Each structure stands twice: as C-alpha cells, then as structure tokens.
Amino acid sequence: MESATSGAPRTGFDVLLERAGRARRPFPTRLVGELGRITGPGHVLTRDADLAVYARDSWTVPALRVHHGRPLPVADAVVLPGDTAEVAAVMTLLYENDVPVIPFGGGSGVLGGTLPITGGVIVDVKRLDKVLDINDEGLTATAQAGIIGTDFETALGRAGFTWGHFPQSTDVGTLGGFIVTRSAGQFSTKYGNIEDILLAVEAVLPGGAVIRTKTTARSSTGPDIKSMFVGSEGTLGIVTEATVRIHPRPERRDTRAYEVEDFADGLEIIRRVMRTGLRPAVIRLYDPIESLHSFKERVTQGKCVIVFFYQGLGRLVDLEVEVVEETVAAFRHRKLGSEPGWHWYKRRNVVSGLPEFMTQGLVVDTLEVAATWERIPALYRAMIDRMLAVKGIVSASAHSSHSYSQGTNLYVTFLAFAPDIGTAEALYQSIWDAAMEACLEAGGTIGHHHGIGLHRAKYMPGEHGPALEVLRRLRSALDPKGLMNPGKLFGKVG
Amino acid sequence: MKFDLSTQTHICAICPNMCRFLCPVAAVEKAETVTPRGKATITLAVERGEIAWDAEAASVLYHCAGCKMCREWCPSNVDIPEFTAHLRERAGRDGLIPDPAPGVRDRLMRDRSFRRPAAELAAGLDRYRDLLSPEATVLYFAGCSTATLFPDVIGATLRLFEAAGVKVTMLRPEECCGFPLEALGYREEAADFAAALAESISKGGYETIVSGCPMCTHVMKERYAALGVELRAEVVHVTEFLDRLAGAGNLRGGQGARPGDGTVTYHDPCYLGRHQGVYDEPRRLLTGLGRFNLVEVDPGRELAACCGGAPSIDAVLPRTATGIGVRRLADAARTGAGTLVTACPHCLEMLGSAGDDGGRPVVRDIAEVLARRLGLWPSGGGGRG
Numbered sequence: 027m028e029s030a031t032s033g034a035p036r037t038g039f040d041v042l043l044e045r046a047g048r049a050r051r052p053f054p055t056r057l058v059g060e061l062g063r064i065t066g067p068g069h070v071l072t073r074d075a076d077l078a079v080y081a082r083d084s085w086t087v088p089a090l091r092v093h094h095g096r097p098l099p100v101a102d103a104v105v106l107p108g109d110t111a112e113v114a115a116v117m118t119l120l121y122e123n124d125v126p127v128i129p130f131g132g133g134s135g136v137l138g139g140t141l142p143i144t145g146g147v148i149v150d151v152k153r154l155d156k157v158l159d160i161n162d163e164g165l166t167a168t169a170q171a172g173i174i175g176t177d178f179e180t181a182l183g184r185a186g187f188t189w190g191h192f193p194q195s196t197d198v199g200t201l202g203g204f205i206v207t208r209s210a211g212q213f214s215t216k217y218g219n220i221e222d223i224l225l226a227v228e229a230v231l232p233g234g235a236v237i238r239t240k241t242t243a244r245s246s247t248g249p250d251i252k253s254m255f256v257g258s259e260g261t262l263g264i265v266t267e268a269t270v271r272i273h274p275r276p277e278r279r280d281t282r283a284y285e286v287e288d289f290a291d292g293l294e295i296i297r298r299v300m301r302t303g304l305r306p307a308v309i310r311l312y313d314p315i316e317s318l319h320s321f322k323e324r325v326t327q328g329k330c331v332i333v334f335f336y337q338g339l340g341r342l343v344d345l346e347v348e349v350v351e352e353t354v355a356a357f358r359h360r361k362l363g364s365e366p367g368w369h370w371y372k373r374r375n376v377v378s379g380l381p382e383f384m385t386q387g388l389v390v391d392t393l394e395v396a397a398t399w400e401r402i403p404a405l406y407r408a409m410i411d412r413m414l415a416v417k418g419i420v421s422a423s424a425h426s427s428h429s430y431s432q433g434t435n436l437y438v439t440f441l442a443f444a445p446d447i448g449t450a451e452a453l454y455q456s457i458w459d460a461a462m463e464a465c466l467e468a469g470g471t472i473g474h475h476h477g478i479g480l481h482r483a484k485y486m487p488g489e490h491g492p493a494l495e496v497l498r499r500l501r502s503a504l505d506p507k508g509l510m511n512p513g514k515l516f517g518k519v520g
Numbered sequence: 521m522k523f524d525l526s527t528q529t530h531i532c533a534i535c536p537n538m539c540r541f542l543c544p545v546a547a548v549e550k551a552e553t554v555t556p557r558g559k560a561t562i563t564l565a566v567e568r569g570e571i572a573w574d575a576e577a578a579s580v581l582y583h584c585a586g587c588k589m590c591r592e593w594c595p596s597n598v599d600i601p602e603f604t605a606h607l608r609e610r611a612g613r614d615g616l617i618p619d620p621a622p623g624v625r626d627r628l629m630r631d632r633s634f635r636r637p638a639a640e641l642a643a644g645l646d647r648y649r650d651l652l653s654p655e656a657t658v659l660y661f662a663g664c665s666t667a668t669l670f671p672d673v674i675g676a677t678l679r680l681f682e683a684a685g686v687k688v689t690m691l692r693p694e695e696c697c698g699f700p701l702e703a704l705g706y707r708e709e710a711a712d713f714a715a716a717l718a719e720s721i722s723k724g725g726y727e728t729i730v731s732g733c734p735m736c737t738h739v740m741k742e743r744y745a746a747l748g749v750e751l752r753a754e755v756v757h758v759t760e761f762l763d764r765l766a767g768a769g770n771l772r773g774g775q776g777a778r779p780g781d782g783t784v785t786y787h788d789p790c791y792l793g794r795h796q797g798v799y800d801e802p803r804r805l806l807t808g809l810g811r812f813n814l815v816e817v818d819p820g821r822e823l824a825a826c827c828g829g830a831p832s833i834d835a836v837l838p839r840t841a842t843g844i845g846v847r848r849l850a851d852a853a854r855t856g857a858g859t860l861v862t863a864c865p866h867c868l869e870m871l872g873s874a875g876d877d878g879g880r881p882v883v884r885d886i887a888e889v890l891a892r893r894l895g896l897w898p899s900g901g902g903g904r905g
Binding site: 071073074075076078079080084089090092093095097104106130132133134150152153155172174176177184195197198375376377378380381382384385 | 532535542553568
C-alpha cells in the first residue's frame with residue numbers, strides 16, 4: 027500500500043511521498059529477528075495490519091487519505107522497547123545498519139511528525155510508562171517518556187500534585203511526545219509551556235549513547251542541553267525519561283466569562299491583565315464566529331466571548347478575579363457568569379467535529395501562531411483575510427488561548443469544501459500557504475505549539491532565516507547519517 | 521438506531537483516537553494496533569481490500585475486552601465492541617478465529633459448559649435441592665462459572681431468595697448460556713446453546729430468569745434476538761432482582777447483621793454496568809440492605825475500568841487479561857477497603873487471583889456478602905481470594 031495511484035489524479039502529497047520513496051533504503055529482514063532478541067519477539071510488529079495503523083499520526087492529510095482510500099507509506103517494522111537499555115540497543119542496531127528511525131509516542135501530532143515516509147523502523151516508547159519518582163520537597167516528578175499524559179496526571183493527582191500541562195491531546199499523547207513537539211497545555215498561562223516545566227531529560231542519541239541532564243533549579247553551565255531536545259521532533263535522538271516541575275493540587279478553581287464588543291477589545295483586556303503579573307490559569311478570547319460556535323445562545327451575534335479560568339491558592343484566585351473584573355470594567359461588556367467557563371472545561375478535549383466534518387466532504391484543520399501584542403491585531407486580520415481569499419474555503423476563525431506579558435497566540439480553524447482527495451489536498455495546501463505567508467509578513471511565528479512535523483517544514487527557512495543553519499549543524503553533528511525521523515523539522519529527506 | 525458497521529469504522533478510523541487512554545487492552549499491550557482507532561483502521565482497510573482479511577488481520581479483533589469503555593467516552597457514539605463482534609462473527613464464518621479459541625469451542629461443545637462438564641456441575645448442585653421449588657416460575661440460572669468456581673455463591677443467593685419468600689428453581693443440568701461462543705465469533709454454536717436454553721425455559725413455563733452472571737444476562741437480554749432465538753421470559757441480574765425485593769420490603773436487613781467494620785468497595789462489572797446499565801442496584805443493596813459503608817473505586821460506575829475477566833479476552837489473551845486485572849485491582853486497593861465486592865463470577869475470579877497477595881482486598885460476590893451480613897449464610901468458604 028506504499029505507492030500512490032489507483033487511477034485518481036496525483037496530489038501534492040503523492041509527489042512528496044514519491045520523492046521520499048526514492049530515498050527508501052532496502053530493509054535487511056534479518057533485523058526483525060535481531061530486534062526481537064533485544065525486546066522479545068512479541069514486541070516487534072511486522073504484520074500489514076500493524077504497519078497500516080502506524081502509518082499515520084493525527085494530521086489531517088493522512089486522515090483525508092484514509093477517508094478517501096488513498097495509500098500512505100508504511101514502516102518496515104515497529105519495535106516497542108521496554109526500557110532505556112533496550113532503546114539504546116535498538117538505536118545501536120538500527121544506526122549500524124543504516125536504517126531510518128522514527129520515534130513514536132501517542133501518535134497525536136497534527137503535522138505528520140511520525141509518518142515513516144522513507145520506511146525504516148518505528149520505535150514506539152509507550153512501554154516506558156512508569157512514574158519513577160515524585161519529590162514532594164523539591165516539587166519534581168520523574169517519569170518514563172512513554173507514559174500517557176492523563177496517566178501521569180492521575181498518578182500525580184493521587185499524590186496531591188499536578189504538573190499543570192494539559193495539551194488537548196493529554197489523553198492520547200505521551201510525556202516524551204509533549205517534550206519533542208514543544209507543546210503547550212491549556213493551562214499554560216499559569217503553569218508555563220513544556221520548556222518552562224521540563225527540568226531534565228534522559229535521551230538515547232543516534233548510535234545508542236545514553237545521556238542524562240542534571241535536575242536542578244537552575245544552572246549556568248553552557249547552552250542548555252535538555253532544551254535541545256525540546257522541539258527536536260525525534261531528529262536528535264529518543265527521549266526516554268524526563269523530570270518536570272510539579273505543583274500542589276489547586277486549592278480552588280473558579281471561572282468568569284464576559285461578552286465584549288470585538289476581538290480588539292478582548293485582546294486589549296488580556297494584554298492589560300498580563301501586564302499586572304497575575305497569571306489566571308486559562309484566558310480564552312474567541313472571535314465572533316468562534317464565540318457563536320462555542321457558546322451559541324449565550325452570546326450576542328457579532329460579539330466576542332472572553333473566558334477566564336482561575337486555579338490555585340484561594341486568596342490568589344480572589345485577587346485575580348478582582349483584577350480582571352476591574353480591567354474588564356473599562357470596556358463595554360456583559361457579564362456571562364461562570365457557566366461558559368465550565369462549559370468549555372467539560373468539552374475542552376472533544377474533537378468529534380473533525381471526523382464528522384470530513385465525512386460530510388469538508389476539510390477542517392487548525393493552525394496556531396503567535397506574536398507580540400503590537401502585532402497581533404494586524405496579524406489576526408491579515409491571516410483571516412488571506413485565508414478567506416482562497417477559493418473553496420468555507421470559513422476561517424480564531425481564538426487566543428495562551429497569553430504572555432509580551433503577546434499571545436492565535437489558534438485558527440478553517441473549513442473548506444472538498445469532496446475529493448485531489449481538491450482536498452490542493453485546497454488544504456493553498457490555505458496553509460496563505461496563512462503561513464500572512465503570518466510571516468505580519469511578523470508572527472509560524473507555530474505556537476503544534477511543532478513542525480512533515481507539513482510545516484517547508485516554512486522553516488522563512489521562519490528562521492540564516493539561523494536555521496544552527497539547527498542543521500546540530501542535527502548533522504548528532505545524526506551524521508541523517509537517519510533520525512527523515513523529512514521532519516528540516517524538510518529535506520535523507 | 522441501526523448499527524452501521526461501515527460508518528462506524530470510517531468515523532473511528534479518521535478520529536484522533538482520544539479514547540485510547542481508556543482502552544484496557546491498549547493500556548496493557550501498548551501497541552497502536554489495538555487502540556480503538558487501530559482496530560477501526562484495520563477494519564476499514566480490510567473492507568476496502570487494502571489489507572488481506574486473513575488470520576493475522578482477524579487476530580487483531582480479538583484484542584478487545586468488549587468492555588465498552590470506548591463507547592462510553594466516544595462523542596460520535598462509535599461502538600467498537602459492536603463492530604468487533606461483527607468481525608469476529610465473520611472470522612468465525614471464514615475459519616479465521618485465532619488459537620486458543622477453537623479449543624475453547626471444542627471443549628464447550630463437548631461439555632456443554634465453559635469450565636466443567638455440565639453433568640458434573642449438576643451433581644454438585646444436589647446439595648441445594650432443599651432450597652428449590654420445582655413448581656416455581658422464577659428460574660435461578662447460576663451460570664457455569666459460578667457453579668464451577670464459586671458454588672457457595674449459589675447457596676448464598678438461594679438463601680437470600682428464601683429469606684424474601686421467593687420460590688425459585690434451577691435447571692438440571694444447566695448448560696452454558698452461549699456467551700463465550702457468541703463473544704468469540706461462533707455464531708451458529710452460540711445459537712445452538714441459546715435455542716436449547718430457550719426450549720428449556722419454554723418447557724418449564726418460567727416467567728423470570730435470574731442470574732448472578734452478567735455475561736449470562738447480557739447474552740440473553742441483548743444477543744439472543746440477533747442469534748434468532750426468542751426467550752419468552754424476563755431476564756434480570758441477581759442485583760436487579762434482590763433490589764426489587766428489598767425495595768418492596770420483602771428482604772430486610774438489620775437483625776442478623778454481623779459485626780465488623782463494614783467498609784467495602786464495589787467493582788462495576790463491564791457487562792453489568794456499561795452493557796446493561798445496572799449501577800445503582802448493587803450500591804443500594806450494599807448500603808441499604810447490607811448497611812455497609814461503601815467507598816467508591818476511582819474510576820467507578822460508567823468509567824469503571826475493566827478487570828479483564830470476560831471470556832471475550834481472557835479465553836484468548838490470558839496474559840493481557842491478567843495485566844488488565846492487576847491494574848483494576850490496584851484501583852480497588854487504593855480505596856483502603858478490606859473487601860472488594862463485585863457481581864460477576866468472571867470479575868471475582870480475575871480480581872481474586874491477579875496481582876500480589878500483599879495489600880490485596882478480599883474479593884467477594886455481592887450475594888455472598890449480603891447473605892453473610894444478614895446471617896443467612898455461614899462464615900468461611902465462599903469466594904476465592
């Protein structure tokens with residue numbers, strides 16, 4: 027099921043896959059037995075059924091191809107090591123034999139970061155699923171990288187803690203995946219993003235060497251090695267273990283929502299709140315389309331909803347509520363009470379719309395960008411306008427969901443009508459190109475928390491300019507054979 | 521709503537797999553292949569001829585406990601156990617049911633019972649003859665797992681019926697309800713057992729069938745019709761039946777209640793809870809009739825984790841099933857309760873044997889703990905663990 031074509035016209039993705047397919051190397055089948063000797067034969071998967079399932083993550087394009095019955099490239103094998111030593115032995119074996127390695131966590135990435143486009147072996151780390159230490163005094167927790175986010179939080183919760191990191195994929199994704207995709211959680215405004223939460227990593231380098239960075243409150247010992255793995259997307263090695271900051275479980279939770287006149291007013295309210303130094307756990311501002319979609323009859327058509335969600339020390343929550351109320355009072359607004367916030371909280375991880383839209387002939391996807399405050403209003407307008415100019419798009423809308431003293435993100439959702447795979451992939455690419463170009467022109471960053479994967483790699487030169495060379499050289503130094511997760515992050519295959 | 525296999529697999533295959541953390545099989549085996557989306561992806565690929573429908577592909581469909589946890593979570597109402605059942609049936613038609621299931625079928629067809637020959641079990645039930653009324657219209661269907669592994673539960677249950685003034689009888693011999701066969705994909709064989717039971721029911725003129733095994737009540741309530749068998753009697757689980765009796769004042773606690781700390785926890789069997797919606801009855805019995813202090817397992821009720829005991833998984837993947845059981849036992853142990861009560865012989869068996877002995881609660885059947893609490897059943901013996 028590897029190469030495309032069943033009579034249907036070739037799509038852009040077909041071309042990409044064909045190019046990648048030419049870089050595919052012959053897989054020495056004896057390696058299946060050798061991998062089995064490392065992990066136990068039951069942990070090496072080579073059935074067509076296994077390879078078909080591992081052919082994708084949660085990116086829209088592979089989902090479209092599954093929907094339309096178009097092929098996807100498959101790996102030569104999948105291996106599930108049971109501990110760091112087994113990961114190291116697997117990496118040694120594969121590197122010695124020039125076999126591409128595709129690290130795999132929960133497969134929840136939305137940009138094709140785990141697609142085995144040149145074949146090779148997928149290394150699924152989910153058997154590394156143990157919580158190793160919860161340190162009350164130092165407020166740290168150490169776990170293996172394959173633990174599912176929710177399982178990690180459940181274990182911490184039973185001990186009276188939270189790690190505060192809740193990407194929408196928390197029920198699917200793994201600790202290691204959250205690190206290497208440079209993820210953000212829904213409560214990041216209070217707890218920070220993964221780079222703020224991560225204290226130390228253990229990783230297996232290409233070739234099999236195991237490194238571990240030191241757990242400390244802070245260190246001035248050269249460039250931060252653990253940070254090199256944050257956002258590395260499997261190109262520098264495989265993260266096998268991590269130590270993170272944790273927090274006592276929140277004493278209290280509260281939420282308030284307001285209707286404001288327009289998106290610009292909402293942004294200004296958030297900017298002023300963030301300037302105070304207070305950190306409500308969640309601040310979400312929806313543009314008029316998303317306000318209506320998310321809150322329906324609770325909101326006046328054309329107006330915007332802003333939701334604040336607070337948690338932590340009770341007195342701090344009181345103070346945050348008070349300061350936000352004062353800030354909002356300076357703008358025309360209507361109080362919506364606590365119900366919209368709880369409504370969001372209950373439905374925050376429901377994504378059933380994605381498959382349902384697709385089965386109705388629609389393409390739906392999300393993309394997330396960020397910028398400093400002075401650029402955000404123009405960035406929002408430019409992106410939405412440019413995307414809406416693409417023929418075939420049905421809607422483009424946005425919300426802000428992760429804020430900082432210096433700026434915020436925009437989480438953009440688009441819908442397009444595309445009944446066949448050719449139209450769908452072409453339209454999808456055109457809309458993304460329009461969005462990314464508008465973002466770069468307006469001074470934004472092309473990715474806030476989904477990472478790069480396969481899909482966004484083509485925009486990396488525009489994002490980083492000559493600075494991208496630093497990442498290229500780092501990658502070449504650690505992976506001179508170019509075997510780690512081919513095609514991801516840098517775009518170039520091989 | 522009519523079950524549409526094609527639509528269900530299609531929606532599930534293009535979904536982001538948000539339910540994967542709740543799948544007990546995926547939690548133990550770890551491979552993406554056995555997640556709900558994995559199974560849907562394979563099913564869709566098979567339907568389209570993208571991968572061969574062979575023993576390898578069919579075997580993936582047996583990595584499902586049938587616990588319905590994913591169905592409980594799914595906002596699109598995708599029913600993985602339902603489409604797994606459809607495909608297991610197809611595997612049965614095509615001779616693709618994986619080992620060791622064919623051995624289970626052969627033994628069952630020979631013995632007419634899942635665990636031990638039905639004739640042997642019948643002999644073992646003679647000791648309860650005095651508690652039966654041949655003319656009764658209520659049939660107590662013990663189930664072969666209870667009869668084999670926990671015969672004292674039968675005695676305790678019959679004592680409860682007696683205390684409530686309910687006359688019951690039992691079949692002799694009592695054959696398998698057909699659940700293991702139906703769950704493994706042996707439709708025709710399951711239908712054979714269902715028809716035999718329906719005939720016995722019809723001959724006896726029973727109006728109500730009461731069983732302490734949720735698999736038995738599930739297959740009779742929810743599957744017999746699809747197997748082409750009409751059961752002309754109401755089917756209820758023991759907890760539903762006893763709850764009615766207690767609610768009507770026919771079964772009272774109090775006088776005979778034995779001393780003790782009285783704190784118990786309760787495990788919701790998947791086939792009683794999510795499959796049949798029976799959550800409140802066992803709790804009312806424990807806290808009302810039994811006057812126990814009930815501490816809930818987290819997670820419980822609709823999101824109660826599977827224990828892996830159902831033959832749908834335990835009969836084909838015993839190591840996976842035990843791994844699931846160990847996880848569930850840990851949930852129960854965290855409550856600190858010394859006694860874990862459940863209402864299913866398969867849960868009783870799995871939870872009573874999984875994990876280390878240290879810190880494990882004693883696992884007991886609900887009828888047994890109630891009968892003991894009411895002074896209707898002697899101390900000692902009973903459930904394992």
